[in-house]
Amino acid sequence: AQSVAQPEDQVNVAEGNPLTVKCTYSVSGNPYLFWYVQYPNRGLQFLLKYITGDNLVKGSYGFEAEFNKSQTSFHLKKPSALVSDSALYFCAVRITGGSYIPTFGRGTSLIVHP
């Protein structure tokens, strides 16, 4: 079984400040981890993924995420937030060697204030 939790429904941050959107996972094997972003009235867009190797993954629009196996976390980060980063962010997980169908978190609404 696989599951993913996004403990915050909403994250508020001022423009220019660093941002973190949290994700923790639970799998019975080794995980593949993903972040997607959804802008208003749009579908989800792929941001980045962790497969193997370096625990720090860099993705689109200056976002990065760090895989932490001991804490079973994959938090999304950005050093300096932009107002245009305001969107809904989804974390997803699947098991290596398992079904290719991912499990998504509930989503976290990121609001960046000017």
Add this chain to the structure above:
Amino acid sequence: ETGVTQTPRHLVMGMTNKKSLKCEQHLGHNAMYWYKQSAKKPLELMFVYSLEERVENNSVPSRFSPECPNSSHLFLHLHTLQPEDSALYLCASSQGAGGGAGETQYFGPGTRLLVL
């Protein structure tokens, strides 16, 4: 553009109507998905097709009927829907079984459905 298109983008229908949502992917993928996204609720996986065969059906009411005539097209036929079926319906595709590590999904823009 992600290579996945959905039509129509918006749909208003009565509870006795029959309508269909269409999804098309231009990525050469083998797997296609229907998701339902409602306000304040998690993304709900409805159906998965791999190589045109249904591999997942998550207890979806029979008033939703999927069809996958080929690997590039996916339909969701709607019949006698309820107001609570109003939502954003998202189509996605991925390389599918045997597609290798780190399967990434590519989503269409969605169809915003309102059932009156």
